[in-house]
Amino acid sequence: MVAVQLDDETVKKVIRQVEFYFSDSNIPRDTFLRNTINESEDGMVSLALICSFSRMRGHLGLGEVKAEDVPEETVEAVAETIKTKSTTLKISEDGKKVGRTTELRKPEEVIEQLDSRTIAASPIEYDTTLEEVETFFNQSTKVTSVRLPRHVADKRIICGTALVEFSSEEDATNILTKKLVFKGAELELKPKKEFDEQRALDEEAESTRRETLANRKNGSQEEEYPKGLIVAFKLKSTSAENDNQVKSGDAKPDSMELETETEKESEPKADAKASSEADEAEEDNKKNNTETKKTSADMYKDNKDVVLREDLKSIFQKFGTVKYIDFKMGEESGYIRFEEAEASQKARAAAVLTEEGGLIVKNYVAILDPVTGDAEKEYWTMLRGQEKSRGNNKGNWSRGGKNNNRGGRQFNGKPNRSRDNNSGGRQNKFQKVAAA
Numbered sequence: 001m002v003a004v005q006l007d008d009e010t011v012k013k014v015i016r017q018v019e020f021y022f023s024d025s026n027i028p029r030d031t032f033l034r035n036t037i038n039e040s041e042d043g044m045v046s047l048a049l050i051c052s053f054s055r056m057r058g059h060l061g062l063g064e065v066k067a068e069d070v071p072e073e074t075v076e077a078v079a080e081t082i083k084t085k086s087t088t089l090k091i092s093e094d095g096k097k098v099g100r101t102t103e104l105r106k107p108e109e110v111i112e113q114l115d116s117r118t119i120a121a122s123p124i125e126y127d128t129t130l131e132e133v134e135t136f137f138n139q140s141t142k143v144t145s146v147r148l149p150r151h152v153a154d155k156r157i158i159c160g161t162a163l164v165e166f167s168s169e170e171d172a173t174n175i176l177t178k179k180l181v182f183k184g185a186e187l188e189l190k191p192k193k194e195f196d197e198q199r200a201l202d203e204e205a206e207s208t209r210r211e212t213l214a215n216r217k218n219g220s221q222e223e224e225y226p227k228g229l230i231v232a233f234k235l236k237s238t239s240a241e242n243d244n245q246v247k248s249g250d251a252k253p254d255s256m257e258l259e260t261e262t263e264k265e266s267e268p269k270a271d272a273k274a275s276s277e278a279d280e281a282e283e284d285n286k287k288n289n290t291e292t293k294k295t296s297a298d299m300y301k302d303n304k305d306v307v308l309r310e311d312l313k314s315i316f317q318k319f320g321t322v323k324y325i326d327f328k329m330g331e332e333s334g335y336i337r338f339e340e341a342e343a344s345q346k347a348r349a350a351a352v353l354t355e356e357g358g359l360i361v362k363n364y365v366a367i368l369d370p371v372t373g374d375a376e377k378e379y380w381t382m383l384r385g386q387e388k389s390r391g392n393n394k395g396n397w398s399r400g401g402k403n404n405n406r407g408g409r410q411f412n413g414k415p416n417r418s419r420d421n422n423s424g425g426r427q428n429k430f431q432k433v434a435a436a
Helices: 008-021 031-039 047-051 054-060 072-085 107-116 130-138 169-176 192-217 269-286 290-300 309-316 341-353 373-392
Strands: 089-091 097-100 118-122 143-147 162-166 188-191 230-237 322-326 333-338 359-361 364-370
Touching: 008 054, 008 072, 047 054, 047 072, 047 097, 072 089, 107 118, 107 192, 118 169, 118 192, 130 143, 130 162, 162 169, 169 188, 188 192, 192 341, 230 341, 309 322, 309 333, 309 359, 333 341, 341 359, 341 364
Parallel strands: none
Antiparallel strands: 089 097, 118 162, 118 188, 143 162, 230 333, 230 364, 322 333, 359 364
16 A cells, blocks of 8 residues: 655645544534534544545545545554644544544533634625635734635635634634735724624525425415515614604605605515515605605705705615615604615614613614514505506506595504505504604
8 A cells, every 4th residue: 555645735735624624623613523523432523524524634635535435555654743743633543533632611601702813804706715714814913713604695605704713712803804806805803703693684685585495395475575674763863952852743745855765676586476566655755746755755855853865864874785774754664675684684783782772863762673474465465456456546646646645654563554544544653853
């Protein structure tokens, strides 16, 4: 049997990779390897198995090989490399197994410590390698490990964020204060805790999306509407003066409303029916009094005590494309409909992380709540019904809607936000904010 000779570059890669596999950085989150170690009588793992892991196969040029098919000479070469080069790993007497030189710590004792010295960096291009990220951050301080999490909706590509662990919490804190440019893009740096919170929201949205698609595939019509696009908000005054202006049912005339909606593009095919119906219903609210609305917007755009739809749009479009803003000047609450669920999740996450507990809009804080479950379903059902009603009564609608009651949307999941709460519709449960 001819012994395999590993060149210097391969030796470096092999040592770094195997030491990482058995490190405190990896073991707490690597369930498979941790269980394999715990199930072993001596706490050691087959070196052939380690060599069959994807990154090790790449370093060793093994191709798609299983553990039992890893050549013996390759195992011997790796074992000899670890014996002579590593201070944190040990090799069994027969040269076929590898393990830590120190005891395995309990995961719960390690994870919190690791997270405190890990930061999230974005944007990271899809074709970026671990080595590129490590080399970049090593210019500033010692990097312990780098992770490139996969996209929640497509595990074939990275999500655009790198998790970089440093040797100390102090190093991680210092990095967060720097302005760094990676591959021509300025990096957004934040603690790993913030990344984890957003990741949880993304995974929840993806799970909901998959459930919706499954329902459609199984022929279920009950849940056939887009999910996760809507965020409810309530305006909270940041000044005592505004607090004194809150009055129940105090709304401004229609001439003071400002309609704002992004230019419409076709929605994803899976949601085409619900979206087209909603857009047609909302389009009726945009057709008349354009010049009056523009005048109203210009009149109040610099008034910090008057919130316009354009003010809301400027805040929320930072998180993604705003499809529609359901809000009338003078009201205390409303709803934002995004084009993608990810945008609504980003907005909610950003609001939660602020000291005020919401997003600042002029002299107000917009407190956000998700719209889910029955409330979300009723929202879309109401829009479909609204579109159908308009179609059946074509020619009988004035600007104020049928019988001069302007069709809008109150959202506690209930349709018919009328100007006159005694017009037969359900009462609006929110108060309204005086606009002047």
